[in-house]
Amino acid sequence: xxxxxxxxxxxxxxxxxxxxxxxxxxxxxxxxxxxxxxxxxxxxxxxxxxxxxxxxxxxxxxxxxxxxxxxxxxxxxxxxxxxxxxxxxxxxxxxxxxxxxxxxxxxxxxxxxxxxxxxxxxxxxxxxxxxxxxxxxxxxxxxxxxxxxxxxxxxxxxxxxxxxxxxxxxxxxxxxxxxxxxxxxxxxxxxxxxxxxxxxxxxxxxxxxxxxxxxxxxxxxxxxxxxxxxxxxxxxxxxxxxxxxxxxxxxxxxxxxxxxxxxxxxxxxxxxxxxxxxxxxxxxxxxxxxxxxxxxxxxxxxxxxxxxxxxxxxxxxxxxxxxxxxxxxxxxxxxxxxxxxxxxxxxxxxxxxxxxxxxxxxxxxxxxxxxxxxxxxxxxxxxxxxxxxxxxxxxxxxxxxxxxxxxxxxxxxxxxxxxxxxxxxxxxxxxxxxxxxxxxxxxxxxxx
Amino acid sequence: xxxxxxxxxxxxxxxxxxxxxxxxxxxxxxxxxxxxxxxxxxxxxxxxxxxxxxxxxxxxxxxxxxxxxxxxxxxxxxxxxxxxxxxxxxxxxxxxxxxxxxxxxxxxxxxxxxxxxxxxxxxxxxxxxxxxxxxxxxxxxxxxxxxxxxxxxxxxxxxxxxxxxxxxxxxxxxxxxxxxxxxxxxxxxxxxxxxxxxxxxxxxxxxxxxxxxxxxxxxxxxxxxxxxxxxxxxxxxxxxxxxxxxxxxxxxxxxxxxxxxxxxxxxxxxxxxxxxxxxxxxxxxxxxxxxxxxxxxxxxxxxxxxxxxxxxxxxxxxxxxxxxxxxxxxxxxxxxxxxxxxxxxxxxxxxxxxxxxxxxxxxxxxxxxxxxxxxxxxxxxxxxxxxxxxxxxxxxxxxxxxxxxxxxxxxxxxxxxxxxxxxxxxxxxxxxxxxxxxxxxxxxxxxx
Numbered sequence: 001x002x003x004x005x006x007x008x009x010x011x012x013x014x015x016x017x018x019x020x021x022x023x024x025x026x027x028x029x030x031x032x033x034x035x036x037x038x039x040x041x042x043x044x045x046x047x048x049x050x051x052x053x054x055x056x057x058x059x060x061x062x063x064x065x066x067x068x069x070x071x072x073x074x075x076x077x078x079x080x081x082x083x084x085x086x087x088x089x090x091x092x093x094x095x096x097x098x099x100x101x102x103x104x105x106x107x108x109x110x111x112x113x114x115x116x117x118x119x120x121x122x123x124x125x126x127x128x129x130x131x132x133x134x135x136x137x138x139x140x141x142x143x144x145x146x147x148x149x150x151x152x153x154x155x156x157x158x159x160x161x162x163x164x165x166x167x168x169x170x171x172x173x174x175x176x177x178x179x180x181x182x183x184x185x186x187x188x189x190x191x192x193x194x195x196x197x198x199x200x201x202x203x204x205x206x207x208x209x210x211x212x213x214x215x216x217x218x219x220x221x222x223x224x225x226x227x228x229x230x231x232x233x234x235x236x237x238x239x240x241x242x243x244x245x246x247x248x249x250x251x252x253x254x255x256x257x258x259x260x261x262x263x264x265x266x267x268x269x270x271x272x273x274x275x276x277x278x279x280x281x282x283x284x285x286x287x288x289x290x291x292x293x294x295x296x297x298x299x300x301x302x303x304x305x306x307x308x309x310x311x312x313x314x315x316x317x318x319x320x321x322x323x324x325x326x327x328x329x330x331x332x333x334x335x336x337x338x339x340x341x342x343x344x345x346x347x348x349x350x351x352x353x354x355x356x357x358x359x360x361x362x363x364x365x366x367x368x369x370x371x372x373x374x375x376x377x378x379x380x381x382x383x384x385x386x387x388x389x390x391x392x393x394x395x396x397x398x399x400x401x402x403x404x405x406x407x408x409x410x411x412x413x414x415x416x417x418x419x420x421x422x423x424x425x426x427x428x429x430x431x432x433x434x435x436x437x438x439x440x441x442x443x444x445x446x447x448x
Numbered sequence: 449x450x451x452x453x454x455x456x457x458x459x460x461x462x463x464x465x466x467x468x469x470x471x472x473x474x475x476x477x478x479x480x481x482x483x484x485x486x487x488x489x490x491x492x493x494x495x496x497x498x499x500x501x502x503x504x505x506x507x508x509x510x511x512x513x514x515x516x517x518x519x520x521x522x523x524x525x526x527x528x529x530x531x532x533x534x535x536x537x538x539x540x541x542x543x544x545x546x547x548x549x550x551x552x553x554x555x556x557x558x559x560x561x562x563x564x565x566x567x568x569x570x571x572x573x574x575x576x577x578x579x580x581x582x583x584x585x586x587x588x589x590x591x592x593x594x595x596x597x598x599x600x601x602x603x604x605x606x607x608x609x610x611x612x613x614x615x616x617x618x619x620x621x622x623x624x625x626x627x628x629x630x631x632x633x634x635x636x637x638x639x640x641x642x643x644x645x646x647x648x649x650x651x652x653x654x655x656x657x658x659x660x661x662x663x664x665x666x667x668x669x670x671x672x673x674x675x676x677x678x679x680x681x682x683x684x685x686x687x688x689x690x691x692x693x694x695x696x697x698x699x700x701x702x703x704x705x706x707x708x709x710x711x712x713x714x715x716x717x718x719x720x721x722x723x724x725x726x727x728x729x730x731x732x733x734x735x736x737x738x739x740x741x742x743x744x745x746x747x748x749x750x751x752x753x754x755x756x757x758x759x760x761x762x763x764x765x766x767x768x769x770x771x772x773x774x775x776x777x778x779x780x781x782x783x784x785x786x787x788x789x790x791x792x793x794x795x796x797x798x799x800x801x802x803x804x805x806x807x808x809x810x811x812x813x814x815x816x817x818x819x820x821x822x823x824x825x826x827x828x829x830x831x832x833x834x835x836x837x838x839x840x841x842x843x844x845x846x847x848x849x850x851x852x853x854x855x856x857x858x859x860x861x862x863x864x865x866x867x868x869x870x871x872x873x874x875x876x877x878x879x880x881x882x883x884x885x886x887x888x889x890x891x892x893x894x895x896x
Contacts (some may be wrong), residue, residue: 144600144625146846148592177592177628177847233681233718247718264732268716270681270695277738277796277831281838284712285845287732290725345851348725383725390729397733397845398594399625403793 001253002026003448005244007232008260010038011430012418012437014220016258019441021224025448028252029224030244032231032387036221039391042214045297046376049330050212053293053380055430059206061192062431069209072219076207080324081200083309086366088316089162098309100199110159117155118194125189130424133186134405143402147184148176162315170321171197173289173340174395183396190427236272242414256414256444263394263421264288279412282404286421288390290344292381294337294359296374301326301333303367310335312366317343319362335363348383355379393428394421416440449701450474451896453692455680456708458486459878460866460885462668464706467889469672473896476700477672478692480679480835485665487839493745494824497778498660501741501828503878507654509640510879517657520667524655528772529648531757534814536764537610546757548647558607565603566642573637578872581634582853591850595632596624610763618769619645621737621788622843631844638875684720690862704862704892711842711869712736727860730852734869736838738792740829742785742807744822749774749781751815758783760814765791767810783811796831803827841876842869864888
């Protein structure tokens with residue numbers, strides 16, 4: 001019998017457990033996978049070089065992450081950002097200075113349209129109540145429409161609309177039709193603003209962790225009692241506490257439980273008594289995004305010779321967003337990209353060989369014929385992962401925030417919820433996961 | 449080892465099993481509940497009178513249901529429909545002839561608005577491809593917006609908008625924000641048209657089954673091997689067949705399986721190998737509606753004396769839709785109503801006593817002070833049901849049909865899918881469930 005059982009050893013679960021343990025209470029973490037880290041994951045190239053198959057970035061205002069990285073003896077390293085971005089919208093491709101706030105080189109109408117559209121969006125986003133988005137001004141109106149409806153009404157040029165679509169896919173790995181306008185505004189405000197979410201320089205992609213982001217979870221887990229390969233199946237509440245049982249029949253008893261699974265997966269556990277309807281129906285309405293993370297490795301980061309920073313943004317897939325993921329000191333060149341939303345779903349039905357060819361074709365389009373022959377190709381299909389079933393995180397369709405938002409963090413008896421999806425600030429990011437884990441741990445500690 | 453295992457003993461599962469058995473193949477049905485019928489359920493009043501706690505109606509063009517009812521030796525009885533409907537929108541309440549196509553008595557602007565709005569909606573609905581809604585003309589555009597967005601743009605009067613909102617809640621037990629326009633159009637076309645879906649006379653509520661709708665399932669089950677109280681937990685596919693295992697560890701081996709659970713619940717089973725991402729993510733995106741079915745019983749059906757048929761339609765809840773559910777020959781009067789969508793969620797958080805008081809208040813508003821003192825009150829909260837987790841059925845948010853529609857009926861190896869949600873015709877109704885069960889059984893029989 002421990003004080004707290006934490007379900008899930010991702011960043012939320014581990015940071016929650018760390019808080020509980022720091023307060024002198026006992027805690028056990030049960031994790032379905034044979035590793036910690038959740039949606040962060042380590043990979044290795046054939047030559048042993050570390051790469052990251054999942055979440056990897058931190059950036060300014062993610063204060064808790066920088067603190068935590070420091071506490072754990074880790075070092076932030078800058079994302080490579082010297083040179084121009086390759087930017088392509090509506091059949092025109094150009095170069096763009098890789099600095100925050102840089103505006104795509106488009107025709108004057110498109111620039112004016114994009115300027116008014118982003119300003120209008122920013123004004124709306126700032127009005128969203130991050131703690132209670134459903135109580136924001138005009139919440140019903142904003143939550144009653146898709147992001148696509150708003151973009152069609154408020155952007156007049158194909159380029160302006162394409163830019164917002166790219167933004168939506170890049171942050172949600174979901175399409176403009178899938179996301180409520182209220183959710184798009186909330187999420188943008190939660191992560192500061194559009195510019196910050198999209199940028200490397202002073203943005204959400206500014207820094208990485210030397211050695212890979214999984215080190216954060218591994219170092220947190222080092223001092224904790226973490227039971228790996230222990231997928232939870234049932235969660236029972238009794239008057240005296242909680243019993244969590246894994247698929248192999250092992251049971252853990254605790255006074256309270258913190259469940260940190262993505263909501264759609266938390267809804268799949270068997271609860272006794274069954275969850276109240278407001279919680280269960282919430283979990284039916286928080287689907288995960290659709291995304292592959294892909295890597296191609298080259299003898300050198302040749303794009304740098306052309307004055308390019310390895311970043312691309314485009315409305316033509318399958319890879320619409322790329323980054324130079326070459327760590328400092330590594331002699332080869334690593335291009336990383338995402339296959340998101342509809343592209344992710346489409347390419348999930350193809351063979352790895354077909355995907356590799358399509359990814360390489362995207363890279364050639366952005367960085368020229370030298371991208372045609374990678375030494376190595378690596379991919380991670382997050383949709384296929386049994387214990388994630390999608391990434392980056394959950395998105396909310398119209399009507400969900402206003403009907404179910406209050407249920408997102410509300411405890412059910414002795415069951416408490418945490419995870420990147422639960423955070424008012426930097427929702428969906430590593431920062432949000434850690435903040436949520438710590439906030440929920442504090443709530444539980446008050447009740448123990 | 450049987451030829452086919454069917455998961456779920458609702459109308460889809462039982463009709464599938466019946467088809468399999470009729471062809472001479474062996475079949476076992478496993479059912480989580482201690483009864484058959486799924487979202488149809490029998491109840492009893494204190495004096496023993498039968499009532500229905502779940503689905504209850506059949507109507508013209510539901511040919512398969514009328515045939516089946518005949519085959520099973522059951523008798524359709526008409527829903528009580530003599531007299532006027534009480535209709536209230538935007539603060540005005542009036543009476544309306546209880547005949548199909550009757551237009552609410554509203555001001556001339558509202559009537560004109562409603563006429564143009566329903567005509568426009570009907571024209572769009574007729575263009576939807578029922579087999580492949582995602583291939584309908586302008587599918588992306590229609591699926592990129594909520595039903596609410598369309599209503600706001602196409603209805604100009606508060607009454608016109610309120611009528612569409614009432615329609616949406618009555619057929620989906622979900623709000624205008626929750627439903628994709630494409631889904632609203634598909635579902636309407638699937639059930640003929642708005643008028644048919646709303647009407648008793650020549651509509652979806654025309655007839656009932658003497659003795660209660662559960663008799664259909666019970667009579668089908670009588671000749672089948674149905675294992676009750678057997679909630680399925682795991683579904684394994686091997687090269688030679690399928691193994692389905694229940695929570696108590698009992699296993700069933702079969703050549704193929706037909707899974708008839710609502711998609712959101714089907715997604716909660718443990719599959720080995722795990723479901724492909726296109727199927728898993730579909731199940732994350734088909735939430736169930738929110739609804740209570742409520743009954744109040746009176747010494748007599750007193751509303752009939754006032755020339756009322758017991759039906760009400762109103763934009764003020766908690767009960768916005770009512771029916772006279774008194775069976776022929778029963779001396780007492782039975783009013784039945786629904787608490788739907790946002791009302792359902794709101795009232796799920798209250799006590800049964802509070803709900804009873806609010807329901808009675810609604811009934812008094814529609815039928816006068818004699819409704820104030822029911823002899824008996826009965827309710828069924830379908831959101832709280834572990835093995836439904838909502839009713840009437842699943843609704844599709846924007847983007848879902850166009851991104852995941854093709855996955856709805858596509859088999860995964862030896863696993864086949866059926867249920868009211870899978871039917872092109874009368875989707876969401878008992879007719880759709882039976883058609884889907886039989887169609888999937890035919891598909892499986894071809895492959896055995």
